[in-house]
Each structure stands twice: as structure tokens, then as C-alpha cells.
Amino acid sequence: MEQQTVCKTFKYKLKPTPEQERELERVVMVCRWLYNTALEQRITLYRQRGISLTRYSQEAELKDLRAEMADYAAIHSHVLQDVLARLDKTYQAFFRRVRMGQTPGFPRFQGRERYHSFTYKEIGNGARLDNGFLVLSKIGRIAVRWSRPLAGTPKTVTLSREVDGWYASFSCVDVPKQLLEPTGQEIGIDVGLESFATLADGTMIHNPRYYRQAERQLKTAQRRVSRRKKGSKRRRKAVRLLAKAHLKVKRQRADFQHKVALKLVQQYDTIYHEDLQVANMLKNHHLAKSIADAGWSAFMSILSHKAACAGRKVIAVNPAYTSQICSGCGVVVSKGLSVRWHSCLECGTSLHRDHNAAKNIERAGRARRGEVA
Ligand SMILES: [Zn+2]
Secondary structure, three states: OOOOEEEEEEEEEEEOOHHHHHHHHHHHHHHHHHHHHHHHHHHHHHHHHOOOOOHHHHHHOHHHHHHHOHHHHOOOHHHHHHHHHHHHHHHHHHHHHHHOOOOOOOOOOOOOOOOOEEEEOOEOOOEEEEOOEEEEOOOEEEEEEOOOOOOOEEEEEEEEEEOOEEEEEEEEEEEEOOOOOOOOOEEEEEEOOOOOEEEOOOOEEOOOHHHHHHHHHHHHHHHHHHHOOOOOHHHHHHHHHHHHHHHHHHHHHHHHHHHHHHHHHHHOOEEEEEOHHHHHHHOOOOHHHHHHHHHHHHHHHHHHHHHHHHOOEEEEEOOOOOOOEOOOOOOEOOOOOOOOEEEOOOOOOEEEHHHHHHHHHHHHHHHHHHHHO
16 A cells, blocks of 8 residues: 655745844854864864764763853754754765765865754754744744645754745655546656756757846856955845845746646656666766756656655656667667757657657656566
8 A cells, every 4th residue: 555645844934033033043053063063073083083973972972062051051952963963964975975986075164154054853842833833942932924734744843044034844744645636648758958858749848038037147146246355244245145146046946846847747647757866977977967967856856756745656767878779769879968969860760869868768667667567
């Protein structure tokens, strides 16, 4: 029996009083101190004595730390534990990439601009909901703008500071699925460089035009920051505008991806796509391509989530040769990234390279599903 519920995150804007806002700021600041202190401790102990600290040994020290320092004592222990868990996660990711033969940047100290959230890892313990308010221990009752209903059971809540204010993200379990009626249709989908994606039926999904406009504004804002003197008031103002521009681009992108995912999920029972992780290892590291891939992977997680909610299937296939094989006859037609058109001399198939790839992905997916079933 397939599960009838999913996990889902719900994000809402908060309406803190100025006093609460100062408190939230303070918690973030202390969390950032802890993060940097714990990072320094790991580095120092390793350098001096070759000892690799674990998250748990650092966690065990929290009690003493809270006993000695009022700043730490004023913060719920779960919030502090989560800071150490975040640091540990960064370490794990670093070593995983090292093992894969990559050269990742070492976990770094967090500046004020980079660290802006904290988490209560258990609703009911330090954070709870009461009559539409979010009640945080030692901070108080914060008003929430409930832009849509919360579903399921909230387990954790993360408070984050964005350019335009504070937000709370609740991660919930047991969110009921909203199953869609089967349509009897399935589709292969390929990520593109010039278009956002191409479907096996030839439909091209283009990045919206307002992207370019927003990206131009982003560049202008970036140049403005670099022109201004470090530490100056004018520069700080420019940095703020840049952050706003970033946020705008980020939201536009998410909005567009949600809309595309919704359309696909409504129309198709099964969606096939290339396995991204494998694709990344196979393909050469073309810069534009890797940027497109980053957007694509965010999109895939949105799509997978919506599909799971609706009872649809999203299936990843092996990306080997999907762009090189002819979807008409199966011979290999080698082409570099710059060749945008697929023309087969064997069978005369002639179509856009991404369209050809999407067809191959769909075929590979169908074959795989045959194997699985
Ligand atoms: Zn052919």
C-alpha cells in the first residue's frame, strides 16, 4: 500500500514587533558566534592534535557553555544544537566532495551577511503554535501572516531573515496527498541551454522574458556595489539594494518553476528526465551548462514534490548518449554542445537537439519502467 501522505514545508511571513525583531536578530547573532566558535574549535584541535571532533562531542559541551555564558543560556538548547548540526552537515558535504575527487572550499566562517536563520527542531519544545501566533520561548508571541493554510503536523520551524523581513518555515509530516485523476499520458523532458526545457512532443518551455530584465538589474546593482568605497554608508545601501535584486530574481525563478511543474503534473501521469547527478559526471563542465543545471535541479525537486502529492511518477533515466543517439533510428550522431540541430544521415530525422534528447529520454524511461514493472 502506497503512503497517502507526504512531507511538505510551509513558509509564512512574520509580523514581529520591533522589540521581537531585535530579539530575533540577537538569536541569529549568537547562533553565528556559536557556529564560528565551533568551526574554530574543530580546526584548532585538528591542527594541534590531529583530533577530529564530532557533532556529538561538541553538543556535549553546550551544557557547560550555557552555564557560563548568559548569551547562550538565553537561547533554547535545541536551537544551539541545530547550529552544531549545520556545521556538521557542512563538514560532511565537504568530505563527501573530497572523496569524489573534487576540490570544494573548506567550511568557512560565517559573516553577518551570510548567516540569517535558526531552527527549533521540535515543535512543542521551545516553539509552538497558539491561536494563530507563533510562540517562541524567551521571545514571545509573534503574529504570522497565514497566506495559505498549514496542513499536516508541523515538526520543525526555521526562522529566517530575508531582505524584506522575517519568515517562518514549518516542515510538516502527514500532509494528505491531493491525488489527481490519471490522464493516461506520459512524457520525456530535457533540460536545455537556450530554453528552460524541451518535451518529447517538441514543446519548448522558455525562460520568461522578465528574467533577463531582472538579471540586468542584478548586474547594475552588482556594479554599483563594487564602485563604492568599502565600509561606507553608500556602499551598505548599495549592498542592500543588491540583496533585494537577488531576492527578486530568486522569487521569480521559483514562481516560474512552480507553474511549469504544476502544468506538467496536471497533464502527465509519468514524467521522465535525465538523472542529474550522473549527467553532471558525464558531461563536460561548460559554465553556462552548470548554471542551467543548478536551476534544473531546483526545478526537479519542486516537480518531484508536486508529483508525489498528486500521486504522479517522476522517473530518472541514465543520461548516457541521450543527446547523441538518433531518436528515429538509434545510430549515434556525435555532436558538440554548440551544435543545436540533430540531423541523421541514416534515416533523415531532423529536429532540434533538445527535442531529440527528450524523445530518447522518454524511450529510455519507458524501457526502464518495463523493467521495473
Ligand atoms: Zn536516424
